[in-house]
Amino acid sequence: MHSATPEATQEAGEQAELELLAERRARHRAERVRNRRPSSGGARRFMALGCASAILSVSAFGAVAAASAEDETRLAAARDSSAESTANRDVISAPVSIAKRPTVTSGLSTAAVPFTGGAQVTVAGEQLDQVGQVVVGGVAAPIVTATSDQLTFQVPAVADTALGDVAVAFTDAAGTPVAVATPGTATVAGAAAPASLAAQLTEIEQAEVHAPGPSLTLTYTSSPAIDAQVGYVLTHWNSYNTAAYTVLSGVDCANFASQSLVARGWAMEAGWYYDRETGAMSPSWSSSTAMRDWLYSRPDLATPLDDSQRGSVKVGDIAQFDWDGSGDRDHTAVVTRVERSDNGIAVWVGGHTKDADYWNVDEALASGGGSVTYFSLE
Template identity: 75%
Template sequence: MPLTFFSSASTPAEPSTESNIEPPAESSIDLHVDPSAASADAIVGRTRRRARHRAERVRKGRQSSSSPRRFVALGCAGAILSVSAFGAVAAASAENEAPASAAGGTSAIAAAARDVIIAPASAAKRPAVTSELSTAAAPFTGGTQVSVTGEQLDQVAAVAVGGVAAPIVAATPEQLTFQVPAVADTALGEVAVAFTDASGAPVDVDAADGDSATTASVAAQGSKGAQAAAKSLTLTYTSNPAIDAQLGYVLTHWSSYNTAEYTVLSGVDCANFASQSLIARGWTMDAGWNYDHATGAMSSSWASSTAMRDWLSSRPDLATPLDDSQRGLVKVGDIAQFDWDGSGDRDHTAIVTRVEHSATGTSVWVGGHTKDADYWNVDEAVATGGGSVTYFSLK
């Protein structure tokens, strides 16, 4: 049997190029980065060491067919590590800048979320009075119009003077005008002027020199009726002796004629009675307007409505004529005259005994003789008798 000799230099068969030798477990590349790592350099350095260890296991002098794939894998791993390392550096920087928590620090996201401040929604402006009253004093007979300025004053729903409701004449966001109500002559002196909104809450008063011109009042406020102190301006009710005496005479003698001092003109005594009230007011007779107590003789201007109109028109020092469109200027003690038939003459004369201003207009009441009345509504009089009404504002 022939002997077969094998040379020691013979090369064994090459292993298949398709076989892959799995690297040891410790040489695998860890693609998950611990966010608590001290620095990105440590992560990158460790990654590089592991990459070099794996490359050394490739056979010398031969290139495995798996090398290109390993190169691609390493390239991808490097890209991922670069991004991860950048993220770790950014996170570490944010943690250094964020305030430390009791447990040793917090993430930038948590810190940012905790430090966000949300501004509260701004509340709607409430009405406020920022000025003094335009008139600090008014006669107790009422009718004086008083104004204040401020903010959102068109939201004021009610005004009270000394606890008595005062009609609101006009209101804009910047200004409010109300009418001083009439009170008894026993209410003379200083009283509070209070403003409230639609909910009944007191309106803030912040007048320039409010320390000396405001007083404290207590008003119910809130759903539980909590009591809160609120400032209110003050108005002084005064007595006008002249108007007081005139009005007192009218209210005393509108139904009880003063026959002891004056002649009564039956059926046409209206101008005669109006002239008597002016004497009570303190006016003095002159050549154009007079009455003789001894004989009962009187001038036409004393007893005739049309003649009285002509005389008052000639005395601007005593009176100012007003038509009905100027009714808002009428006050207690003024003279009202009616033209029932539209002829231009004056058919009836009366004395203004009450005036009320409101958002819908001004209402006037009169007292007098012939139509014996203490408070006769002018609109009712015109509607009943026809014609028109005019006035004289007395000084």
């Protein structure tokens, strides 16, 4: 036998090692299950899971971080929007103007008037052409003229027993009370609204709740001249004053009415007179038609009215009747009472021939027919 040389032995070992390595590789590829190494496989799995967890953690943290940043942006935007909304609610860039309503800013031009009515009273203010009604002592007073800054109304008559102070109230076309702001009082009607909404609401509430009510007062007084005239009628309607005047039997109505005007203070003149010494009298003194014509010629003393103008009739005025519709005047009397109610205006007269102290005009027309006209005396 030949002994192997060292070189041959080394070469053979190397070859065997190569073959074994080739075998292991072939088996590793074909027999994966049997080729696993429990100790090294567990370590590799642990490391793989750890890496995956780390990757997921990093990804999740990135997502959470991104979400947090986005939410913070949204919250900041919401805070800005809320602040802007609050600012818009609290501050109005342009003040809102409250529409002006009628307001009386002065006292009455006349503080006292005769109970007979007819006097005209004026007030000043703003938007007064929007006033729909004036009420004096609970009675509607006709509006004579009305402009934006001035209104004039006619005082209604009252009974001679209703003297004293009465309230004067104003309402607009809708019936809403008109504010009265005379010197010394205040009103917010028509004021410009401030910028703050809260202040606007407060001002509107005050305007609605605290707007001044009627504060103007008119005093009805007795008229000495009219008192004397009506007093004469009520004294002598059934007790003729024969000591001073002639009685015209059956046609004494105009004669008696003329006597009452003298008691009122009227002075006789060439066109209207009575001569006590001789008993002579002008036609205008004793004839209803002639009296009408004379009063037509004296607009400084009297203003003619028809029955549709009964609202202007007052105590002491002259009433004349045309019983037959001929156009002449058949009867003359003196107005002794005027009453206004929801049913309308009632007028009473006193006089001679139809001797009466209070004869209702409507009853007179119903019984005698015809028509009635008036002279409103100054």
